[in-house]
Amino acid sequence: MTQIARSGDNSTERRLQAERLVGPAALREAQALRFSVFSGEFKAKLKGAEQGLDMDDYDDHCMHIGVRDLNSGCLVATTRLLDHQAASSLGRFYSEEEFSLHGLVHLQGPILELGRTCVDAAYRNGGTIAVLWSELAEILNEGQYRYLMGCASIPMQDGGVQAHAIMQRLREQHLCTEHLRAEPKNPLPNLALPGNVVAQMPPLLKAYMRLGAKICGEPCWDEDFQVADVFILLKRDELCPRYARHFKAAV
Numbered sequence: 219m220t221q222i223a224r225s226g227d228n229s230t231e232r233r234l235q236a237e238r239l240v241g242p243a244a245l246r247e248a249q250a251l252r253f254s255v256f257s258g259e260f261k262a263k264l265k266g267a268e269q270g271l272d273m274d275d276y277d278d279h280c281m282h283i284g285v286r287d288l289n290s291g292c293l294v295a296t297t298r299l300l301d302h303q304a305a306s307s308l309g310r311f312y313s314e315e316e317f318s319l320h321g322l323v324h325l326q327g328p329i330l331e332l333g334r335t336c337v338d339a340a341y342r343n344g345g346t347i348a349v350l351w352s353e354l355a356e357i358l359n360e361g362q363y364r365y366l367m368g369c370a371s372i373p374m375q376d377g378g379v380q381a382h383a384i385m386q387r388l389r390e391q392h393l394c395t396e397h398l399r400a401e402p403k404n405p406l407p408n409l410a411l412p413g414n415v416v417a418q419m420p421p422l423l424k425a426y427m428r429l430g431a432k433i434c435g436e437p438c439w440d441e442d443f444q445v446a447d448v449f450i451l452l453k454r455d456e457l458c459p460r461y462a463r464h465f466k467a468a469v
Contacts, residue, residue, distance in 0.1 A: 232287055234346060236353035239282040239296065248282050248296040249273050255336040260373060262443040276312050276333070279304045283353045285337075285346055295350050297335035299357060302328055313369055316438040317400040317449050325397060327364025330357070335368075335422055347425050358454065366452040367398075370423040371445035372437070381446035382409050383417040385437060388448065394432035400449035402438035426450050430458035 239248050252272035256262040266273035277298065285295035305311045312333045313319065332354075337346055358366065372381045385406075419427070431452040438447045 232341075233289055234294070234341075234349045235286050235288055236349045237284060237286055238353065239284050239293075244284075245277060245282060246271065247293045248284055248298070249277070251284075251293050251296055251338065252334055252336050255338070256443060259339070260375075260444050264442075272334070276300060276308070279308055280333070281357065283350065283357070285341075285349045287341070292338075294341040295335075295337040295346050297350065297354070298333050299354075300331045300333065301361060301363070302330075305329075305331065311367075313367065313400075313449060316369065316404070316440065316447055317402055317435070319398055319400055319434075319449075321398040325365055328361055329365045329367060330361065330363040332366065332368035335370075337422070342421055344421070344425070347421065351425075364454050365397075366431075366454065368450060369438075369447040370420070370426055370450055371440070371443065371447050372420060372423065374439070374444050374446055378406055378409050378439075378446065379411065379415060380418060381406060381437060382411050383415045384419055384423070385446075385448075386411075387417045387419070388427075388433050392427055392431070392433050393435075394451075395434055397453065398434050398451055400433075400435035402436050404439045404441070406437055406439050406446055423448065423450075426452065428458060430456050 239245060249266065249271040253264060253267065253270055256272055257264055257267060262272075264272045280298040280300045282296060282298045284293050284297075286292065287294050300308075300312060311319070311322075311329075311331050313331060335350075337350075357363075372384055374381055429452060431450040434449050434451050438449075440447050
């Protein structure tokens with residue numbers, strides 16, 4: 219799918235195309251983009267850093283998708299997908315490294331896990347995410363997945379102020395443990411918040427919430443990535459109607 223998205227100053231047009239990243243060269247592109255974002259912005263400790271890549275043992279078991287700027291040819295967004303069958307062969311989902319997922323075995327229907335999602339800072343807007351979502355929708359439709367799950371990250375460079383402020387907001391509006399309860403293996407340290415803090419939700423986390431995703435518990439502090447990871451679960455038949463158009467092929 220190709221989608222036209224205007225730049226912020228309306229002087230140029232960006233042609234963004236979603237694609238499936240197949241083969242070693244395409245995977246390296248995704249790993250290089252992940253390295254650029256996670257190392258450059260979050261100072262994450264990454265396996266493969268000496269090669270300028272973010273890589274781990276899950277990559278070879280995942281499907282990788284991305285968004286390419288057709289004007290420059292550059293990959294500007296990526297995420298990887300691990301389904302229940304691949305997770306079974308691995309013995310776990312990636313999220314289970316950070317959370318004890320109580321109730322996971324009782325979820326009825328195929329499950330797809332998102333991970334390592336990142337967007338180049340210059341393209342971090344709803345238009346780019348919508349293009350990425352379009353390809354994800356096709357995959358959801360093909361696999362008839364009933365649940366979409368994964369982690370959304372909140373930077374911790376401020377010592378956790380925003381993470382705690384965002385969690386206050388999420389607990390009030392988006393917490394649900396009916397289907398699954400995620401218990402963090404490394405909970406956030408306690409922090410007294412000033413009264414004037416305004417929660418500034420990261421774009422990806424905001425996009426998940428707009429789709430109708432729920433958080434399933436408290437966040438996990440990922441010290442290697444210097445982020446607070448929030449476990450999210452989206453039940454396919456509970457997509458928010460206003461935003462389900464991004465997933466029109468899957469509902």
